Amino acid sequence: MKLMEISDNPGARKSRTRIGRGIGSGKGKTGGRGGKGQTARSGVRIKGFEGGQMPLHRRLPKRGFNNPFPRDLNEINLDRVQKAIDAGKLDPKATVDAEALVKAGVLRRAKDGVKLLGNGTLKAKVSFSVAAASKGALGAVEKAGGSVTILTPPPAGETAA
Numbered sequence: 424m425k426l427m428e429i430s431d432n433p434g435a436r437k438s439r440t441r442i443g444r445g446i447g448s449g450k451g452k453t454g455g456r457g458g459k460g461q462t463a464r465s466g467v468r469i470k471g472f473e474g475g476q477m478p479l480h481r482r483l484p485k486r487g488f489n490n491p492f493p494r495d496l497n498e499i500n501l502d503r504v505q506k507a508i509d510a511g512k513l514d515p516k517a518t519v520d521a522e523a524l525v526k527a528g529v530l531r532r533a534k535d536g537v538k539l540l541g542n543g544t545l546k547a548k549v550s551f552s553v554a555a556a557s558k559g560a561l562g563a564v565e566k567a568g569g570s571v572t573i574l575t576p577p578p579a580g581e582t583a584a
Contacts, residue, residue, distance in 0.1 A: 518551070549564065
Protein backbone atom coordinates (compact mmCIF):
# COMPACT_ATOMS: atom_id res chain seq x y z
CA MET A 424 0.00 0.00 0.00
CA LYS A 425 1.26 3.41 -0.98
CA LEU A 426 0.39 6.81 0.48
CA MET A 427 -1.39 7.82 -2.73
CA GLU A 428 -3.60 4.70 -2.60
CA ILE A 429 -5.11 5.56 0.82
CA SER A 430 -8.66 6.87 0.54
CA ASP A 431 -11.70 7.28 2.74
CA ASN A 432 -14.55 4.76 2.78
CA PRO A 433 -17.10 5.35 0.02
CA GLY A 434 -19.88 7.62 1.31
CA ALA A 435 -17.83 8.85 4.29
CA ARG A 436 -17.39 12.32 2.83
CA LYS A 437 -20.55 14.05 1.62
CA SER A 438 -20.44 17.43 -0.04
CA ARG A 439 -22.77 20.05 1.41
CA THR A 440 -25.97 21.03 -0.38
CA ARG A 441 -25.51 24.35 -2.17
CA ILE A 442 -28.92 25.95 -1.96
CA GLY A 443 -30.24 28.61 -4.35
CA ARG A 444 -28.17 27.38 -7.31
CA GLY A 445 -30.85 26.76 -9.93
CA ILE A 446 -33.77 24.44 -10.55
CA GLY A 447 -31.58 21.44 -11.38
CA SER A 448 -30.05 21.33 -7.90
CA GLY A 449 -33.40 20.50 -6.27
CA LYS A 450 -32.85 23.37 -3.83
CA GLY A 451 -33.19 26.29 -6.22
CA LYS A 452 -35.59 29.26 -6.42
CA THR A 453 -36.87 29.53 -2.81
CA GLY A 454 -33.96 27.47 -1.44
CA GLY A 455 -36.05 25.17 0.79
CA ARG A 456 -37.78 28.09 2.54
CA GLY A 457 -41.20 27.75 0.91
CA GLY A 458 -42.96 30.84 -0.41
CA LYS A 459 -42.71 34.48 0.73
CA GLY A 460 -43.52 35.84 4.17
CA GLN A 461 -41.61 36.35 7.37
CA THR A 462 -40.18 32.83 7.57
CA ALA A 463 -38.64 33.17 4.10
CA ARG A 464 -36.63 36.21 5.17
CA SER A 465 -33.24 36.06 6.85
CA GLY A 466 -32.85 37.02 10.49
CA VAL A 467 -36.56 37.58 11.18
CA ARG A 468 -38.55 34.98 13.08
CA ILE A 469 -40.74 35.77 16.08
CA LYS A 470 -40.37 32.93 18.59
CA GLY A 471 -43.52 32.32 20.61
CA PHE A 472 -45.70 34.44 18.31
CA GLU A 473 -49.34 33.29 18.45
CA GLY A 474 -50.94 35.33 15.67
CA GLY A 475 -51.68 38.37 17.82
CA GLN A 476 -53.04 36.38 20.76
CA MET A 477 -51.21 37.08 24.01
CA PRO A 478 -48.32 34.59 23.98
CA LEU A 479 -48.09 31.89 26.64
CA HIS A 480 -44.95 33.31 28.24
CA ARG A 481 -46.77 36.61 28.83
CA ARG A 482 -50.07 35.02 29.97
CA LEU A 483 -48.39 33.18 32.84
CA PRO A 484 -47.55 35.09 36.05
CA LYS A 485 -43.97 35.83 37.03
CA ARG A 486 -42.69 33.59 39.80
CA GLY A 487 -39.75 33.52 42.15
CA PHE A 488 -36.77 35.71 42.77
CA ASN A 489 -33.46 35.93 40.95
CA ASN A 490 -30.66 36.81 43.35
CA PRO A 491 -28.46 39.54 41.81
CA PHE A 492 -25.59 38.61 44.15
CA PRO A 493 -25.39 34.80 44.18
CA ARG A 494 -22.50 33.08 45.95
CA ASP A 495 -20.52 30.82 43.63
CA LEU A 496 -19.30 28.06 45.94
CA ASN A 497 -17.04 25.10 45.23
CA GLU A 498 -18.78 21.91 46.34
CA ILE A 499 -16.55 19.17 47.69
CA ASN A 500 -17.43 15.77 49.11
CA LEU A 501 -15.79 14.18 52.13
CA ASP A 502 -14.40 11.28 50.07
CA ARG A 503 -12.35 13.75 47.95
CA VAL A 504 -10.91 15.28 51.14
CA GLN A 505 -10.10 11.80 52.56
CA LYS A 506 -8.42 10.81 49.27
CA ALA A 507 -6.23 13.95 49.43
CA ILE A 508 -5.30 13.18 53.06
CA ASP A 509 -4.44 9.54 52.17
CA ALA A 510 -2.27 10.79 49.27
CA GLY A 511 -0.42 13.12 51.64
CA LYS A 512 -1.55 16.29 49.85
CA LEU A 513 -3.58 17.61 52.80
CA ASP A 514 -2.37 17.90 56.38
CA PRO A 515 -5.19 16.70 58.70
CA LYS A 516 -3.64 18.49 61.70
CA ALA A 517 -3.92 21.92 60.02
CA THR A 518 -7.24 23.69 59.37
CA VAL A 519 -8.64 22.72 55.98
CA ASP A 520 -9.97 25.79 54.16
CA ALA A 521 -10.33 26.92 50.52
CA GLU A 522 -6.69 28.00 50.32
CA ALA A 523 -5.41 24.64 51.62
CA LEU A 524 -7.63 22.73 49.16
CA VAL A 525 -6.36 24.81 46.22
CA LYS A 526 -2.74 24.31 47.33
CA ALA A 527 -3.33 20.55 47.60
CA GLY A 528 -4.73 20.50 44.05
CA VAL A 529 -8.19 19.32 45.16
CA LEU A 530 -9.79 22.54 43.86
CA ARG A 531 -8.72 24.63 40.89
CA ARG A 532 -9.67 28.03 42.34
CA ALA A 533 -11.27 29.32 45.53
CA LYS A 534 -14.30 31.17 43.99
CA ASP A 535 -16.55 32.56 46.81
CA GLY A 536 -15.79 29.74 49.23
CA VAL A 537 -16.29 26.02 49.76
CA LYS A 538 -19.41 24.00 50.60
CA LEU A 539 -18.72 20.68 52.29
CA LEU A 540 -20.99 17.81 51.22
CA GLY A 541 -21.42 14.51 53.03
CA ASN A 542 -20.81 11.95 50.28
CA GLY A 543 -18.26 9.34 51.33
CA THR A 544 -16.62 8.67 54.70
CA LEU A 545 -14.03 10.63 56.61
CA LYS A 546 -11.58 8.65 58.78
CA ALA A 547 -9.19 11.44 59.80
CA LYS A 548 -9.83 13.96 62.56
CA VAL A 549 -9.94 17.23 60.59
CA SER A 550 -11.00 20.77 61.42
CA PHE A 551 -12.67 22.56 58.50
CA SER A 552 -13.17 26.27 57.90
CA VAL A 553 -15.74 26.54 55.09
CA ALA A 554 -18.49 28.85 53.79
CA ALA A 555 -21.23 26.21 54.10
CA ALA A 556 -21.75 22.54 54.96
CA SER A 557 -24.59 20.04 54.63
CA LYS A 558 -26.12 18.32 57.67
CA GLY A 559 -24.68 14.98 56.55
CA ALA A 560 -21.19 16.47 56.24
CA LEU A 561 -21.40 18.09 59.70
CA GLY A 562 -22.47 14.76 61.23
CA ALA A 563 -19.73 12.79 59.47
CA VAL A 564 -16.95 15.23 60.46
CA GLU A 565 -18.06 15.31 64.12
CA LYS A 566 -18.35 11.50 64.10
CA ALA A 567 -14.70 11.32 62.97
CA GLY A 568 -13.75 13.65 65.85
CA GLY A 569 -13.26 16.81 63.75
CA SER A 570 -14.95 20.19 63.73
CA VAL A 571 -16.52 22.52 61.16
CA THR A 572 -16.39 26.33 61.37
CA ILE A 573 -18.90 28.08 59.09
CA LEU A 574 -17.54 31.40 57.81
CA THR A 575 -19.93 34.36 57.66
CA PRO A 576 -20.65 35.50 54.09
CA PRO A 577 -19.71 39.04 53.03
CA PRO A 578 -22.55 41.61 52.69
CA ALA A 579 -24.56 41.50 49.44
CA GLY A 580 -22.77 43.05 46.48
CA GLU A 581 -19.29 42.72 47.99
CA THR A 582 -16.78 40.03 47.14
CA ALA A 583 -14.59 38.25 49.67
CA ALA A 584 -11.15 39.85 49.66
